[in-house]
Amino acid sequence: MLDQKLISGLGNIYSDESCFYAGIKPQRPAGTLKKPEIKKLFTAILKVLTKSLKYRGTSSETYVDAYGREGGFVPHLMVYGRLGEDCRKCGSKLIKLKIGGRTSIHCPHCQK
Numbered sequence: 575m576l577d578q579k580l581i582s583g584l585g586n587i588y589s590d591e592s593c594f595y596a597g598i599k600p601q602r603p604a605g606t607l608k609k610p611e612i613k614k615l616f617t618a619i620l621k622v623l624t625k626s627l628k629y630r631g632t633s634s635e636t637y638v639d640a641y642g643r644e645g646g647f648v649p650h651l652m653v654y655g656r657l658g659e660d661c662r663k664c665g666s667k668l669i670k671l672k673i674g675g676r677t678s679i680h681c682p683h684c685q686k
C-alpha cells in the first residue's frame with residue numbers, strides 16, 4: 575500500500591485506514607494479495623476517501639498534514655495516529671510497523 579508506484583498520492587493516513595477496512599496487514603506486498611483481497615482493498619480505499627471528503631465538506635481543506643490533524647476526519651480514524659489505543663472493532667491494542675521508512679499502524683487481530 576505504501577508503494578507509491580501502485581497508488582500514487584495515497585498518503586499514509588489513507589493507506590492505514592484502507593488496509594484496516596480491508597482487513598489486510600499494511601506490510602503485505604501487493605503481489606501477495608489475492609483477487610478478493612484486492613477487491614476488498616479497492617472498496618476500502620473508496621470508502622475511506624468518500625468518508626474523508628464527507629467530513630471535510632466542500633471547503634478547500636482537502637489537505638491533511640503529516641500528523642493528520644487537519645479537517646473533521648480525524649475523530650473518525652480507525653487506526654491512523656492511534657498507536658497503543660484500542661481497536662474500535664475488536665478492542666485489541668493497535669501496533670506499529672515500519673514499512674519503507676514510514677510508520678504504519680494496524681490491528682494485529684483484525685488485519686491479516
Ligand SMILES: [Zn+2]
Pocket residue numbers: 661662663664665666681682683684685
Ligand atoms: Zn481489531
